[in-house]
Amino acid sequence: MKTLATDPSHKRFYKSQSISGIDFHSLALELLNGSEAISPGKERPIVSSPNPEEVIQLVDQIRQILFPGNLGSKVLHPDQPEKNLTLEIQALYNILVEQIHWSFSHEWCQLERPSPFYRDRGYEKAAEFLQSLPSTKKLLVKDIQAAFEGDPAAKSHTEIIVSYPGLFALTVYRIAHTLQVMGLPLLPRMMTEYAHSRTGIDIHPGARIGEYFFIDHGTGVVIGETTVIGDRVRIYQGVTLGALSLPPNAGNLYRNKKRHPTIEDDVIIYANATILGGETIIGARTTIGGNVWITESVPPDTKVILNHPDHIYLRN
Amino acid sequence: MKTLATDPSHKRFYKSQSISGIDFHSLALELLNGSEAISPGKERPIVSSPNPEEVIQLVDQIRQILFPGNLGSKVLHPDQPEKNLTLEIQALYNILVEQIHWSFSHEWCQLERPSPFYRDRGYEKAAEFLQSLPSTKKLLVKDIQAAFEGDPAAKSHTEIIVSYPGLFALTVYRIAHTLQVMGLPLLPRMMTEYAHSRTGIDIHPGARIGEYFFIDHGTGVVIGETTVIGDRVRIYQGVTLGALSLPPNAGNLYRNKKRHPTIEDDVIIYANATILGGETIIGARTTIGGNVWITESVPPDTKVILNHPDHIYLRN
């Protein structure tokens, strides 16, 4: 990059900096004192939350372990591939302990200083999570099969693993949901927001999603915190499974209430359809057409489509 | 990674390369001579624009300074956290001077060679920007409060800071808008496009946005260059605040005209609503329902929703 060292006006730089007239120290104080409204426990030690960059590494490591040889850059020894994997799992364990430790510490630092107690929680939870990986993988293998069956453009299972955003988002969701159920603060949502950022697919870690789920294209998909989805469901880009309109102060009024719909088995929801409301149930084997707008339940075995859309055709 | 060094056919590689029959040098010339149409000043020295990777680092550093202890990976000394921060602000200052220097140099290299003059501009502008950080932070703290009040799924202020894409996009927008108003070329748009890339939220640095703004989910949101938004406004994913249809050569005809709507205080705009036109005003305290399509002004204290959508229900 262009470094000052290579720059003729190098000396002038530090000269000008010293005369920049900026009081960096009082600027720092002013910035630190600007947070009262959102961090009441200011006088207590500030423990940093899990580092987003480290959370990204963590997710990528778990994906490597779930799909050995597909996402990695190594050629696994055909004779004993489990050797690599054993080491990778041990490495993952150590990092998990760290991150879980910091999640609890940050959450609880308002009450007391971080302590070995949180680290013990890290050990338990990390072990519990590792034990869950084989069943998570079984679920993801079914999701891959659903993608291959559902998408004529899919050329191979590998293509789906290495390039399909829907599978990426679903992998991260299934990992994060496990951690959410284990009661971890912060980490699950940080993981799904990493997936949201990479795929445009926003699945809250609290949602419940069945087997053989397939999201095609996916950009703009929103699956809210209290959504429940059955087995063999397929959805397309821009589908919202959301809440009905909320009053200004909805945050506190509706926290922990079921606000998002229930989608039963074998439902297909086409691009940009919107389904809203915690009491809205889409019955089994029903198809929701593209751009359709639903705020009430739909019976099973139904097809809902736009009536001939009301367009005007003009000749230039 | 798989290196050639570990590859049996290593020697064959360089052999084959030497006989690859590619004339790399004339390929380079051909590529360099392919740009006349877009870079008229070809014979003048080509000064590189700010490096997108460095712009990303710059944005992330500013965010760390605005939210110390939340995005970083350090535990701040409870006794004197301002020490870290002072050093981080000084480091930021140096990088800002660099990037601002290169923005001006690239912009102006058609006219003359880069000179210390641009670096002096770098000093002024970098200092001016640093002085603006405390008021930017005050605004962002209000945006965080708006998110916590507006979203039932929000568990804590920290969760919003470390994981909410709406706050990320808004933080980058508020930084970029300050630089835009300071007259910086390139850098502001590069910053907001980084946020667009990470969040799917496309806010032009030229837009004007009031206090307590909250974007939920956010994927697909577009807020055009000449949009004006009041205080306590809340919008959802897929909302477009855009321009009316443009003739083929719109680029030159409409540059610098107000083409995007005005949204007054306390308005809520639900998912995938579209509001178009520079003379369109959404009055204070009005609510725009999901999927609604607006090209004319709406009075204050109004609620606009889809009439019972025209759907057909078929039994399978």
Next chain:
Amino acid sequence: MKTLATDPSHKRFYKSQSISGIDFHSLALELLNGSEAISPGKERPIVSSPNPEEVIQLVDQIRQILFPGNLGSKVLHPDQPEKNLTLEIQALYNILVEQIHWSFSHEWCQLERPSPFYRDRGYEKAAEFLQSLPSTKKLLVKDIQAAFEGDPAAKSHTEIIVSYPGLFALTVYRIAHTLQVMGLPLLPRMMTEYAHSRTGIDIHPGARIGEYFFIDHGTGVVIGETTVIGDRVRIYQGVTLGALSLPPNAGNLYRNKKRHPTIEDDVIIYANATILGGETIIGARTTIGGNVWITESVPPDTKVILNHPDHIYLRN
């Protein structure tokens, strides 16, 4: 980052790990044996696919070569810029040979072990690809001109090159389409999904797109595998050029059939319009309005817009 080394409970950590009671080795075996359903050739050596991180580097290198001085961080020597570029092209050649080699190896490892044969394919294909770069650049220069003419917010050609997601996605698509036509497995789709991830614009490498194409904003755009687009076409965010509804087992039934529309020259398609079906043709010089939903052909020189949308206005 917060390392255990700096942590008082360091010793306890390894103690607890040794008593963590996790059998890492059998966990690894369980995970390896979970893939039968998707990787039948399990007993054969697993050759890793191209590494997504390396594919990202590859794309970024190609972009640097196509737009020297705009995306890079170097100041090119005004006297002999082609020197840098020659070296960069040679470096690209070597990496291309690698990645193409691994694409074929992974694809074919079900049949036989990787062999120098694939590497020879790497040489041919890499050379063929490099020769295509000048014509790709000519196309992209026209796309940049289309963006500048089409977008009133565009301040300079450089701004478009360094910050416009539409140009980014189109650059990656034009590169990937070339490799797709050359018969490369995996790599083309991995490239376009990288662009999808960064821009929210999902263009399948199999689509065919003419000259002077411009995508504005772009988040949520989907352009399917068998889409055909003429010259001087402009589209906006959220536009879907997709397939009609598919039966559950569509994957195998519809593979390699034309499922996506044909868009003729000089068509404009506004935000969030949806056009579906392999036999749907949008005639030359036609304009499709925002939110319009099309499943049948539209004649040339036509304008299709929403009839006055059916909204209800309520006073609060």
